[in-house]
Amino acid sequence: MTFTSYLFGILSAALILVVVVELLRRRHLRERHAVWWFVAGVIALIVGVFPATLEWAADAVGVEVPTNLVFFSGIAVLFLVCLQHSSELTQLESKTRTLAERVALLELRLNELDDSETPRADGR
Helix, strand or coil: CCHHHHHHHHHHHHHHHHHHHHHHHCCCCCHHHHHHHHHHHHHHHHHHHCHHHHHHHHHHHCCCCHHHHHHHHHHHHHHHHHHHHHHHHHHHHHHHHHHHHHHHHHHHHHHHHHHHHCCCCCCC
16 A cells, blocks of 8 residues: 555545534534444544554455455445435325325315305305
8 A cells, every 4th residue: 555545545534524524513414314424434534544454354254355345334334324314214204294184184174164254145
């Protein structure tokens, strides 16, 4: 590993962490969504600072090429993020449907009240 690639790895991981923290600070990213990105950034920083950690982890898991472990880990993190978003989307769709039904019932009730208060042509 050249010094340039070593430095690039560390700076990239640090940049990920800075961006995640900045998005949290500006309230553009919620804490529950930032967890996986923060974990990925910390792991990338650890591997960037201590490249031997990646080789050790690859040997421990039984992966011959350490880069394949990086790709697998990245895909696993993205899968977990997608799973989390799908779960939250399902909950939001359910809440939206419930709210739409409640609004429809309230509008129906309001229309019925308006109709009952409107005087008829025969004076009742």
